[in-house]
């Protein structure tokens with residue numbers, strides 16, 4: 001009998017911990033005597049004739065757990081895009097499904113593990129519903145995927161924000177300035193909230209709590225009057241004014257690129273308070289670099305669990321982290337409804353209790 005073979009792909013924006021998942025998948029499969037084929041550049045790798053693939057082996061998975069990015073490559077554009085914005089979806093064309101299906105049949109894959117966020121899980125669900133043996137592994141630095149308490153990549157992004165704030169405190173204090181730090185978070189403010197609290201931010205602005213410019217200016221002035229001469233403001237890229245205005249750059253393949261809220265805030269704070277204000281956009285720094293210890297552990301554990309699910313032929317399920325355990329849920333439970341920060345959650349209240357303003 002021929003050796004069992006499974007496929008794996010990394011899809012959507014990259015994040016630290018993807019390689020740890022790949023290593024977990026390879027090592028657990030090796031124990032079972034299975035072969036692992038990685039598709040290059042996410043689902044797109046299914047469209048080349050015969051598939052654009054690489055065999056995962058000891059050599060190419062050795063020492064990758066501690067490296068950011070993904071050895072398979074990824075994309076958040078292309079033929080399989082199934083997300084327009086939070087909650088909206090688009091269908092993959094028949095032609096693309098037929099081509100991908102032929103590739104997977106020709107490669108004799110008994111399971112396909114898709115590692116990705118909301119859009120990639122939505123694609124996995126569509127493929128599962130037309131017969132692909134899909135298993136999902138949740139990934140996003142934004143931590144906004146439903147049905148899992150945490151995704152890997154989030155902790156590394158928060159560590160990046162915390163480190164940036166530690167550095168910005170000293171320069172802001174020396175110059176008696178306000179500094180606005182714009183972080184990622186399209187629909188959910190988890191990175192801004194966790195990073196802001198850990199890094200001692202004075203104002204935290206998240207998409208779930210609309211802000212008023214006058215409240216932010218008041219917070220800056222209050223600190224000055226209390227004798228603190230500098231103020232750090234952390235803002236999620238998707239934060240909105242109380243009029244509902246969001247700051248967008250352009251639309252590519254349906255999804256808006258966000259940007260500009262930090263610059264707008266810096267100008268408004270300076271105009272309203274007279275305080276010299278600077279802006280620092282952390283951008284893709286939050287997605288790059290080595291995964292933290294937690295993200296390595298989560299990544300490796302998620303990879304091993306995905307192989308167990310493949311062994312049990314539990315297709316249509318997604319690995320899920322709940323109460324310190326790695327379990328599984330139907331992929332359908334995770335998509336098309338994002339996990340947002342509850343505005344009255346304990347962590348928001350904790351921040352308010354130590355004097356953090358949310359601009360409301």
Ligand code: F6P
Pocket residue numbers: 013076140141142184185186237258287
């Ligand atoms: O969804 C993850 C994310 O990091 C968002 O926070 C951000 O808006 C987006 O990806 C950026 O994507 P791109 O790599 O296309 O700039």
